[in-house]
Amino acid sequence: MxxxxxxxxxxxxxxxxxxxxxxxxxxxRSEGAYADFPESIDPRLIEAFRMRGIERLYSHQRSAVDTVLAGKDLVIVTPTASGKTLCYNLPVLNAILTTDKAKALYLFPTKALSQDQVAELHAVIDGLPERERPVYSYTYDGDTPPTIRKKMRETGDIVVTNPYMLHAGILPNHPKWVNLFLELKYVVIDEIHHYRGVFGSHMGNIIRRLSRICRHYGSDPVFICCSATIANPCDLAGKLIGRDAELIHADGSPxxxxxxxxxxxxxxxxxxxxxxxxxxxxxxxxxxxxxxxxxxxxxxxxxxxxxxxxxxxxxxxxxxxxxxxxxxxxxxxxxxxxxxxxxxxxxxxxxxxxxxxxxxxxxxxxxxxxxxxxxxxxxxxxxxxxxxxxxxxxxxxxxxxxxxxxxxxxxxxxxxxxxxxxxxxxxxIINPDNDVIQYNHVKCSAFEVPFAEGDHFGSPPDAEKLSEILQFLEYDARILHKVKDRWFWMADSYPAEGVSINAADMDEFIIHDVSFPEVTRQSTLAQIDRPSAMTMIHPEAIYQHQGDQYLIEELDYENRIAYAGKVNVDYYTDAETETDLQVKHIDQEAGQTRCTLYHGEVAVTTQATMFKKIKFYTHENVGAGDIHLPPEKMDTTSFWFTLSGELANAVRLYEGSNSGALVGLCYALRSTVPLFVRCDIGDIRVTSESRSPHFGLATVYVYDNVPSGVGLSEKVMEIHGQIFEAALEIVERCECNYGCPACVSPSSRVGPQGKQIATRILSALAPPE
Amino acid sequence: MNRDALRERLAKIEGLKTGADLLRERTEQKNYTTDALPGAEVANDSGTYHLAETRIALDVRHGDFQVGALLEIVPDKIALAARLELSDLNFRSAVFLDTETTSLESGAGVHVFMIGVGFFEKDAFVVRQYFMRNPAEEVAMLSDLGELLARFEIAVSFFGKNFDLPRIVDRFNINRLPLNFPPVHIDLCHTGRRIWKGLFGNCQLQTLERGILKFVRSDDLPGADCPQAYFNYLRGFPSRINDVFEHNLYDVISMAVLPWAIDQAMTDSDRALVLANVARVYAEADRTEAAVGRYEMALEMLWPPTPRTQAAVVMVTKGLAAICWRQEDWERATRLWQELVDHNLGGAYPHERLAIYYEHTEHDYEMAIERARDAYGFAVREGSESAQVALRVRIQRLEAKCAAAEAAGG
Structure with a gap:
């Protein structure tokens, strides 16, 4: 040992x-900085924390508690194991103990996380002396039995839930949660760094809906956000809760x-x-x-x-x-x-x-x-x-x-x-003002609380957009009915049901398992979003599910159903797509000598062209076929740059198979962007044209893979220098000769000169040291 | 993005064609005319709404029954059927209630646009229909409704515990209005099902109306169409809104008459199924004598079993045998189960009961094993896992008992 x-x-x-x-x-090693419990904290609560071995607070806990007690929204950024949960449990429990009616809502991005935090919360509650009325805290999720739900709605002091349940269960049914909303004093949003991209943009809108409901019931809760270390905690928290939050970030834990x-x-x-x-x-x-x-x-x-x-x-x-x-x-x-x-x-x-x-x-x-x-x-x-x-x-x-x-x-x-x-x-990066996402939540919110003339949903400049959406819902969709400056929900539907908060585009295909024809009721194997359908479930595709292979026997595109039967084959399929970008609008343009940088709106058309059958383990190509499916079209935002003719000529881009270097460039950029812009790998796409029809020049696009965009490409435009520089480093430092998965991808894809040319292009783009 | 572009994109999301400008004009012109509606506008501190009142003389017929019949009887049997432990059920302090909503879903966006309430006055049954001509009239409507509801001891509804009441509570909550709903709530859907289950394809209000009350509506607007009729009314096409008033009115009147039919059924019936259902109600209330008599009558009417009646025969026999068993009348109980066995009815159940009887009362393990094995065969065919497990355990135990008895005897 x-x-x-x-x-x-x-x-x-x-x-x-x-x-x-x-x-x-x-x-x-650091010693830690300490502070006493604030004087206004109920002694019973201090005693309960003492029983858990907490005699004093860390300095950052004290500042957080003070900020909450002063009624200010805040975002706490501290490392793991720095006693973050105390920052909210202490003021929340204090309010419940001292007022006997304050309520709190705890939001966690996943169910697993909430269970752990609840265990900690309950340990503190159990340490409180007996009261006439104990502090009730409940977790509300898909597994909560109906009897508990009722009790929770009536008596819960602290309700712990996740964005999914809040969106589809609690908010649309707020009259059943009237006890909670009337006295809601604190909303805790933990792990906010998880709310990124599309998910985060939905979350921002869900909080807007929550805030409208609170206003309806006359409550105005303090928001307590917690985050792991990120570059923009205040910006993110601000976008999520719709107002400024104070930052607490000095870590006082040893x-x-x-x-x-x-x-x-x-x-x-x-x-x-x-x-x-x-x-x-x-x-x-x-x-x-x-x-x-x-x-x-x-x-x-x-x-x-x-x-x-x-x-x-x-x-x-x-x-x-x-x-x-x-x-x-x-x-x-x-x-x-x-x-x-x-x-x-x-x-x-x-x-x-x-x-x-x-x-x-x-x-x-x-x-x-x-x-x-x-x-x-x-x-x-x-x-x-x-x-x-x-x-x-x-x-x-x-x-x-x-x-x-x-x-x-x-x-x-x-x-x-x-x-x-x-x-x-x-x-x-999140963008709660994404048109499609915002529209869907305006709909949900209109179901929950009627909008009135002059209301806003999100940032005030958006008031006009809101009024457009409301008029659309009134006249075109005939879902709202306006009386005396207020729009009432007048339709036989439940909008939250149709809004999936993980994807911007809700259109989904269902995959039916037809392996057992004698079973008359078809069982659903899986669901897949429409944009993925053309590459994953085209006819003759092998769809892999839990280690089994299913052959897509038929695809009913119109009705969004794929019929799949279990097969035992030694290959999988890999579809190829062609992406066509059309520049619709240029918002920003920055000319440099060797390239010009742009940000704007593009229309992306993706068409699946063919698929290959590839043998497991050996990766042999054992067959192929064409795919005939409608193209996917999407309007989104993109960053792009064109290479000047001189640069293209200098690196001999148009000779032989040299234009493969652009493919390598895309590969390198796609790997680099997530280092600087926190997003899921699927949230951005990078594609290139050796001669763009629009500019007549070699062009590389980095676009948001979400209708209307969520602001990722905008960020790329802003920090493109850092990204180019990092991409160059990655490629230059890589010790391979002709390209490998660690830089521009192998030479079979980018051509024998691919790595070298991509390196030259990147060094021309990257700002001089 | 300009205005039309946004509108077109949203239309694409919703799968709509834009160009509903006709509606735009029409809606802008509309005024909330009350001419088309029965009743009149009411004003209170919170605003205005619409109220239609219909007074129905107590001797007016509704199908085979008189509207006021309910006031003539002692309602103890109804209380029994409704599982109420209430000696002084007085329908003069009851309010009969039915709502029309904009959706069968629930949630904050579901509006209750009409609440029909009926109650007895000295010489008439009065139906008041509270109606909001637009959602801005909701508060005024609900506050008057709330005052009225507070006057009653009992609410009578049809499926109201699950449907009408939660929606009413939601609307009062949203508007922060106090609701004093009557403390006793009789849901005729549950009570009716207890009495008339199996008689018709379902136990919906209109089914019972036709089958029990013998009241047939003509040109009724189906309940499912009421939301659309209201939406159309709001948008200036009021043609079907009167049908909603009529539909709601009949619902309320039927609710006032149905309890009387329940009392009748509890008293006597010439239908074997009703007798059987009622017998069960009495049995559950420990009114053994009333239960046995009805079970016996029902069995007599149903015997011999035919494909049509066999399900009822099984139910009645089970119920009657269970009472006999409790009264320790083994002979009769076993005879009843044996009848089922002889007619190949009731699946595993009578075999299992007989196995229990032979094991614990007769201590005849050979017979018990035989019955238990037959029961197991049925349980396998019925696909009931838990029954199979229970029977396997029983058979094993019986085999052990047999072996022990043999050893002792040998």
């Missing part, structure tokens, strides 16, 4: 490991020393840019840690990978005559009992190693571990810190190790520890 310090020494003195560590940062190591697996084939397999490397590192008794959490990128790493580590234990049960997998899909057992095993130290998918699936109750190993960059700085936060006790040393994969993003991070440690913040 070794101490953490001993292991650190061992890592330093083992060249096979140490040579691959490209960055080693030591985060200093920290032990933490060693943060970046581990890049060694190159095994320089020309092809191949590196040693990350999972294999993890195994060796795991051996070092686990066998020395260092309690470690491993983060894998998929559930499948959790199982693989768990198996590797268990096998390793057996080889060393150790108990393999000291290694456990932990992922969604495990039954709650098993999860609770594993959590207890970790707390009590019986389990040495746990392998998990992501920090969000973990209960909060696992305590803190000695070390954390991440297989691959989890996609954002905030998630990486969240995972790293699982290691590290208040006192004592801990290790966090990020092992890179051979992807552009991971390699960029390896080469730019300063990106991670020093600026380390990404923007979370």
């Amino acid at each position: 070794a101490s953490v310090e001993g292991i650190i020494e061992k890592i330093r003195s083992t060249p096979e490991i140490h040579d691959n560590i490209v960055s080693w940062r030591t985060l200093k 920290r032990g020393e933490k060693h943060f190591l970046f581990y890049n697996p060694p190159l095994v084939n320089r020309e092809m840019g191949l590196r040693a397999d990350t999972v294999g490397e993890i195994r060796a590192l795991g051996e070092l840690l686990i066998l020395n008794g260092i309690q470690t959490i491993f983060f894998a990128r998929s559930r499948n990978e959790v199982e693989i790493i768990t198996k590797y580590l268990k096998d390793m234990m057996i080889r060393h005559n150790r108990d393999p049960e000291q290694i456990q997998g932990y992922r969604g899909g495990y039954l709650p009992n098993l999860r609770r057992e594993i959590e207890a095993g970790l707390r009590e130290g019986e389990i040495l190693g746990v392998v998990a998918t992501n920090a969000l699936e973990l209960g909060v109750d696992i305590g803190s571990l000695d070390s954390c190993v991440m297989t691959g960059y989890p996609g954002s700085v905030a998630s990486a810190w969240q995972q790293a936060g699982r290691a590290g006790r208040r006192a004592g040393t801990s290790i966090a190790l990020l092992a890179a994969r051979n992807t552009a993003i991971d390699q960029y991070i390896m080469n730019h520890p300063e990106y991670f440690f020093d600026r380390s913040e990404q923007n979370v």
Whole structure:
């Protein structure tokens, strides 16, 4: 057995490991800053916190509580395990205890998260002395039985829920929640950095609806937002709650020393840019840690990978005559009992190693571990810190190790520890004013509380747009009826039902399983959004579902139904699409010598052309077919740039297969954008034209993959210099010769000169050092 | 984005053609004429609304019954059927209530645009129909309605516990108005189903109207069309709104007569199914004598079982045998189950009951096993997992008991 310090020494003195560590940062121990409970806090509550071992507050908790007590909206940005939940539990419980009628609504992006926070909340409530009327807190989600729902509506002091239930269950039925809305004093929105892109834009509108209902009942709650570290917490919170929030970000919690190591697996084939397999490397590192008794959490990128790493580590234990049960997998899909057992095993130290998918699936109750190993960059700085936060006790040393994969993003991070440690913040972009999203929520809101002339829904300049929408709903859709300056819902429908808050475009295909013709009632296999239909469920496509293959036998495009039968084939299908962009409107233009940059509106037409049948494992092409389906059309916002003719000529873009370099350029940009603009990989698309019909020049487009856009491409326009620079670095630093998945994609796609030309173009675009 | 572009995009989302400008003009011209409506405008502190009052003499016939018949009887049997422990049920303090809403869904956007309430006065049954000519009249309408409702002890509705009442509560909540709904609520849908279940295809109000009250509506506007009739009225096409008034009026009157029919059924019936249903009501209320007599009459009328009557025969036999069992009349109970077995009726059930009887009362394990095995065969065919498990356990236990008895005897 070794101490953490001993292991650190061992890592330093083992060249096979140490040579691959490209960055080693030591985060200093900090003492922590403390403050007393504010005087106005009910002594019973202070006693309850004392019983939980909390004698005083951290300085940031005190500022947060003071801000809430002063009735101001706020956003709290602090790292994992800094006692964030106390920032809201304390003022909320205090208000309930002292007024006997204040109510609070807690919102969490996922159900899993809310359950953990409720456990913490209940622990505090249980510590309160007996009262005539206890504090009632309930979780309202899809699993809540009807009898509890009724009780919750009548007596709940704190209602915990998620955006889905709020949107489709609570808000449209607000008369049943009248007790809550009349006395609603606090709305807690935790983990706001999850509300990004389309989801976040919906969330902003859901909060607008909530606020209208509160106004109807005469309540004006204080909003308490919490976020992981992001670049724009105030901006995001402001857009979500529709007004300014005060920022609390100085962390007063104590920290032990933490060693943060970046581990890049060694190159095994320089020309092809191949590196040693990350999972294999993890195994060796795991051996070092686990066998020395260092309690470690491993983060894998998929559930499948959790199982693989768990198996590797268990096998390793057996080889060393150790108990393999000291290694456990932990992922969604495990039954709650098993999860609770594993959590207890970790707390009590019986389990040495746990392998998990992501920090969000973990209960909060696992305590803190000695070390954390991440297989691959989890996609954002905030998630990486969240995972790293699982290691590290208040006192004592801990290790966090990020092992890179051979992807552009991971390699960029390896080469730019300063990106991670020093600026380390990404923007979370949402646009609640997206036309389509906003329209749908205006509809929902009109169902909930009639709009009156002069009302607004969102930012005041939008008042005119609102009035347009209301008139459309009155005259064209005939859903609203206007009397005396107010628009009343007059239709036999329930609008929230038709609005899915995960996608902007609600049109969905249903896939029927027709494997068993004798079963007359068709069972639904899955649902898929319309834009994905042409590549996923075109006739003859192999649709993969839970490891089984289904052949799409028929696609009823008109009625949005696909008929799929289970088959046993050794291939999958891969559809190819052609994307055509038409520039509709230029909002911004910035000319430079070698290129011109634009932002504006584009019409994107995507057409699936053909599909290939590709054999599993060997990736042989074993057949092909045409796809005849209507094209997908979408109006959205885009950033784009044209290359000057001189630049194109200088890099010989139009010679031979050289224009493939543009494909490589797109690939590199697509990997780079999420480093600077926090979004899901599917939220943006990058495409190119070697000679755009509009400009007659080579053009590259980065567009929002959502009707009307949610502001991502606008951000790209704003920070294009950083993005070009980073993309150039990624491509230049990559040690492959002709392109690989870690830079511009392989030369089979971009041509033999692709990497070199893409590099030259990027160096022409990137601002001089 | 300019105005028309937005409008066109929204139209595309909704799958609409734009160009409803005709409606725009029409709606802008409309005025809320009351000429088309029965009744008159009422004004109070909160504004105006529309009220139609219909007074119906107590001897007016509604189908086979008189509107005032309910006042002539002692309503103890109705209370029993409605599962009310109430000795002094007085329909003079009852309000009969039916709403018309803009949707069958629930939620804040669902409006209750008409509430029909009926009550007895000295010499007449009075139906008041509260109607909002537009949603801005809601508060005025609800405040007067709320005052009226507070005067009554009992509410009578049809499916009102699930439908009308929650919607009324929602509207009062939204408008922050106090609601004193009568403390006792008789939902004739539930009560009616208890009495007339199985007699017709369903137990909806209009089915009972036709089948029990013998009242047939002509040209009735189906309830499902009422929302659209109201929307059209709001948009200046009032032609069908009178039909909504009529539809609602008949609903309320039928509610006032149905309890009398329930009392009749509880007293006597020449229909075996009604006797059987009523017998069950009495049995549940521990009125054993009344239950047994009716079960016996019903069984006599239904015997011998035919494909049409066999379901009823099973139900009646089960009910009667259960009473006998409770009274420890083993002989009669087993005879009834055996009758079912002999006629191959009732599936696993009579076999299982007989198995229990032979096991625990006769201690004849051989017979018990035989019955239990037959029951298991039926349970497999009926596909009931839980019954199969229970029977497997029973058979195993019986086999053990048999073996033990043999060992002891041998």
